[in-house]
Amino acid sequence: MRIGIFTDTYSPHINGVTTSVLMLRKALEKKGHMVYIVTVNSDNMQYKTEDNGRVVRIPGIPIGIYDYRLTGIYPIKAIKTIKKWNLDIIHSQTEFGIGTFARIISKQFRIPLVHTYHTMYEDYIHYITHGYFNRSSKKIVEYLTLFYCDKTISELVVPTKKAYQLFKQKYKVDRNVYIVPTGIDVEKFYREKNKGVNIPKKREELGIKENDFVILFVGRIAAEKNLDLLLSAMKGLVNVSEKIKLLVIGDGPDLEKYKQYVFKHRLDKNVIFAGKVSWNKINHYYMIADVFATASHTETQGLTVIEAMAASLPVVCIDDESFTDTVIHNLNGLIFRNKREYKKHITKLYEDKYLRQKLSSQARISAETHSSKYFAEQILDVYRIAMKGNEKSRIPFIRKVQELFKKGE
Secondary structure, three states: OEEEEEOOOOOOOOOHHHHHHHHHHHHHHHOOOEEEEEEEEOOOOOOEEEOOOOEEEEEEEEOOOOOOEEEOOOOHHHHHHHHHHOOOEEEEOOOOOHHHHHHHHHHHHOOOEEEEOOOOHHHOOHHHHOOOOHHHHHHHHHHHHHHHHHHOOOEEEEOOHHHHHHHHHHOOOOOOEEEOOOOEOHHHHOHHHHOOOOHHHHHHHOOOOOOOEEEEEEOOOOHHHOHHHHHHHHHHHHHHOOOEEEEEEOOOOOHHHHHHHHHHOOOOOOEEEEEOOOOOOHHHHHHOOOEEEEOOOOOOOOHHHHHHHHOOOOEEEEOOHHHHOOOOEOOOEEEEOOHHHHHHHHHHHHHOHHHHHHHHHHHHHHHHHHEHHHHHHHHHHHHHHHHHHHHHHHHHHHHHHHHHHHHOO
């Protein structure tokens, strides 16, 4: 099968969508399929190809939201290249920019289009509205989401039940919606695959002592990730023990604000901001942690939770459907509803080594079901459904062409 993946974010840009695309490409190619990528050139305003012509980068302009760029919707050079690929299926990973281009190509060349919905946009509109017109803006977001995810595609994929319910219960869409959790390279995070990591040295570089208890957070440093809760809780946790440390991996618009908060509350010895870490080295940081924590309400799946579980880390997460499909309370992690419960769980894990070991072993077992292999197999099933449906939709078109030839038109 010849597959074209259209995405606004791709390596070296790091986020959940990039991880999903990289894992899918790798797994599909391992199964013998040809995979092509259409994405944005985040470095400059030039069109270029990479990887022997199998990756096309289209010029894009910054839009002021993280590192995202908006591309033209009809780049002629890219169209000529894509036409030569002779694609069987298009898989879009974004609604706008490159996603719009994917829809144009799909219609122009009559290629079935599968779309994966990654982002709960209603949780992010404050970056554009800055608190004004939120209600009307959410209506606009709903309209655009329905247009792009219902009216212009062959099949729709979502990573979690949370996203499924958004379309079925809130937006009331009358179409098939396939829940396909994003797979990751779970083996990359296995402890036995990371024996070469010098854990004592890594801890020392970060100012973490050998017997410190490390809580790890990995993600974008922004308001929607609710890092405020984890930082605020540290004020109480340091009273439990000075050995409890919070290690924050990532970068984002609120990094300086949180650093000032830590300094103001004299938590700088217990909260370490390590900044952005490359994908090739992120597994090293899971190795030096004792537990993983997140309080985000805006995930569609939460890939970092699966990475942590693959690294045999107990997960302490907020009660949100994006996590509760994966994390089972008291089996492979602990779920909290507020700051008080979060502090209670962290304290329990710090004091109870047996509980940590029990959750750790179960976390590793649970992570294995999220391998990229199973991810690719499920996505391929959706591709086949889309292609079968496209064949049916082409019958009237083919018949019309045949009639025209018979009439000599």
